[in-house]
Amino acid sequence: xxxxxxxxxxxxxxxxxxxxxxxxxxxxxxxxxxxxxxxxxxxxxxxxxxxxxxxxxxxxxxxxxxxxxxxxxxxxxxxxxxxxxxxxxxxxxxxxxxxxxxxxxxxxxxxxxxxxxxxxxxxxxxxxxxxxxxxxxxxxxxxxxxxxxxxxxxxxxxxxxxxxxxxxxxxxxxxxxxxxxxxxxxxxxxxxxxxxxxxxxxxxxxxxxxxxxxxxxxxxxxxxxxxxxxxxxxxxxxxxxxxxxxxxxxxxxxxx
Amino acid sequence: xxxxxxxxxxxxxxxxxxxxxxxxxxxxxxxxxxxxxxxxxxxxxxxxxxxxxxxxxxxxxxxxxxxxxxxxxxxxxxxxxxxxxxxxxxxxxxxxxxxxxxxxxxxxxxxxxxxxxxxxxxxxxxxxxxxxxxxxxxxxxxxxxxxxxxxxxxxxxxxxxxxxxxxxxxxxxxxxxxxxxxxxxxxxxxxxxxxxxxxxxxxxxxxxxxxxxxxxxxxxxxxxxxxxxxxxxxxxxxxxxxxxxxxxxxxxxxxxxxxxxxxxxxxxxxxxxxxxxxxxxxxxxxxxxxxxxxxxxxxxxxxxxxxxxxxxxxxxxxxxxxx
Numbered sequence: 314x315x316x317x318x319x320x321x322x323x324x325x326x327x328x329x330x331x332x333x334x335x336x337x338x339x340x341x342x343x344x345x346x347x348x349x350x351x352x353x354x355x356x357x358x359x360x361x362x363x364x365x366x367x368x369x370x371x372x373x374x375x376x377x378x379x380x381x382x383x384x385x386x387x388x389x390x391x392x393x394x395x396x397x398x399x400x401x402x403x404x405x406x407x408x409x410x411x412x413x414x415x416x417x418x419x420x421x422x423x424x425x426x427x428x429x430x431x432x433x434x435x436x437x438x439x440x441x442x443x444x445x446x447x448x449x450x451x452x453x454x455x456x457x458x459x460x461x462x463x464x465x466x467x468x469x470x471x472x473x474x475x476x477x478x479x480x481x482x483x484x485x486x487x488x489x490x491x492x493x494x495x496x497x498x499x500x501x502x503x504x505x506x507x508x509x510x511x512x513x514x515x516x517x518x519x520x521x522x523x524x525x526x527x528x529x530x531x532x533x534x535x536x537x538x539x540x541x542x543x544x545x546x547x548x549x550x551x552x553x554x555x556x557x558x559x560x561x562x563x564x565x566x567x568x569x
Numbered sequence: 570x571x572x573x574x575x576x577x578x579x580x581x582x583x584x585x586x587x588x589x590x591x592x593x594x595x596x597x598x599x600x601x602x603x604x605x606x607x608x609x610x611x612x613x614x615x616x617x618x619x620x621x622x623x624x625x626x627x628x629x630x631x632x633x634x635x636x637x638x639x640x641x642x643x644x645x646x647x648x649x650x651x652x653x654x655x656x657x658x659x660x661x662x663x664x665x666x667x668x669x670x671x672x673x674x675x676x677x678x679x680x681x682x683x684x685x686x687x688x689x690x691x692x693x694x695x696x697x698x699x700x701x702x703x704x705x706x707x708x709x710x711x712x713x714x715x716x717x718x719x720x721x722x723x724x725x726x727x728x729x730x731x732x733x734x735x736x737x738x739x740x741x742x743x744x745x746x747x748x749x750x751x752x753x754x755x756x757x758x759x760x761x762x763x764x765x766x767x768x769x770x771x772x773x774x775x776x777x778x779x780x781x782x783x784x785x786x787x788x789x790x791x792x793x794x795x796x797x798x799x800x801x802x803x804x805x806x807x808x809x810x811x812x813x814x815x816x817x818x819x820x821x822x823x824x825x826x827x828x829x830x831x832x833x834x835x836x837x838x839x840x841x842x843x844x845x846x847x848x849x850x851x852x853x854x855x856x857x858x859x860x861x862x863x864x865x866x867x868x869x870x871x872x873x874x875x876x877x878x879x880x881x882x883x884x885x886x887x888x889x890x891x892x
Binding site: 324326329339435438443454455472475477478480482483484492528532536541542545554556558561563 | 643667671673675676678679680682683684685686687688697701702703704705706707708709710711712714715753754755756759760762780798806807809810811812817824825826831838841852853854855859860861863869870871873874879881885886887890
């Protein structure tokens with residue numbers, strides 16, 4: 314089975330959020346970047362499917378030059394090769410624009426299965442995989458926790474709200490967006506890190522893929538959220554703050 | 570163009586709560602834009618839902634009916650709504666941001682050359698739609714550009730179901746053309762995971778533990794706090810994903826929804842999916858090292874500091890207060 318895993322490099326979860334001069338995104342200088350969490354689970358699912366059924370795992374990502382270490386990390390974990398869509402203006406494209414880039418890169422590969430994380434930790438749109446399926450004319454299912462290959466295609470476990478699930482059968486080729494938590498993530502081994510250095514990373518530029526990049530959903534401005542409640546921050550050392558909190562909960566909030 | 574259309578979903582045979590919130594958003598968008606708000610229900614049996622919807626202040630209530638829509642599939646719902654939208658040419662299509670909508674609305678929008686502005690928490694003049702970015706640490710304002718309908722989904726709890734205005738709408742039916750072969754996926758009946766033996770939904774005191782706990786070996790310090798308080802222990806998703814606490818203790822959109830008197834969030838940053846699950850809490854306390862963590866936006870009381878020091882101190886203070 315030939316599997317393409319679409320991954321994204323995103324700011325680290327505890328990255329400091331400062332708004333940049335354009336007012337449209339965060340200041341990226343000084344920010345550490347990492348592999349998007351649910352994409353890590355998509356990669357893990359792909360690697361496990363390859364271990365069971367053979368084939369090839371190709372990672373695909375769009376982004377500027379800084380995505381290099383994230384690609385190497387995926388290769389070190391066991392992906393066979395990578396395609397990097399070199400794109401410095403990713404943030405100005407909407408979900409359809411990004412999916413068009415990915416679709417253009419996927420098409421000549423003719424994969425059996427395309428996996429991606431269910432949403433990114435930065436924009437949180439949760440749409441790229443679903444749109445990618447539509448652009449490629451493939452069936453899809455989203456929020457997937459478990460994938461099983463059958464004689465006719467796949468049986469997948471989809472998460473619903475409030476602890477419910479549904480099993481879905483679908484033919485191949487297909488696109489799945491993977492929810493976090495379905496598998497245990499692996500670490501790259503020293504041998505894996507060494508091998509990754511010799512694996513193929515093919516770079517194509519966004520311009521070469523020639524897709525329309527004008528966004529339909531335009532991000533005009535970002536702002537820090539306003540507080541919904543005025544939080545009383547209890548000062549002092551841990552002991553003082555804890556004692557003050559107990560007082561507040563007992564006599565002010567009256568919940569103890 | 571024909572105004573605003575709200576896509577309504579059912580839960581246990583009735584219009585779901587979040588769908589009423591979407592209707593409320595549709596009516597507010599109507600007031601802002603001067604357009605009429607309408608609603609559609611989709612399925613094989615839609616009479617009862619249409620009757621519920623038709624008692625609200627809406628122009629029309631349309632039943633999109635087809636035997637192949639009895640069970641939800643992305644292919645079926647996309648085809649049905651695509652045909653309806655092509656015939657009706659709406660200005661706006663408003664959805665509740667459910668797991669089902671997340672599965673097909675991006676596809677539907679893309680098929681019509683559009684992009685869903687998803688998980689919206691509010692809107693204003695323009696209209697400009699606000700949604701959260703960076704795990705709730707940032708808000709983004711989005712505008713729809715170009716021709717064609719603007720697709721929007723609204724976050725659970727962002728609009729108020731009890732503000733839906735009553736009235737009366739004319740019911741009509743729309744029958745899409747769908748062939749069995751066009752539906753490529755085969756869904757089963759929904760099922761529950763492991764038996765739910767922990768009922769966080771009715772617990773009055775809950776301690777929630779998040780990523781900030783760092784190591785499964787540190788879980789006992791949160792457990793000791795819960796014991797001292799007489800509280801149930803819950804967790805954010807990453808803790809359950811890692812197997813540090815069982816799935817049945819997960820709080821949030823994919824886990825349990827809670828409404829305790831007191832919710833004490835320990836090392837929880839407050840991702841949207843978690844905040845949705847704790848909205849009903851009477852009093853929220855946050856203990857976190859990051860003063861900018863989104864959890865502080867909804868907390869009544871907060872302690873900024875290292876939970877490894879603060880939580881044991883709080884456990885001691887609670888024990889002392891009981892004596």
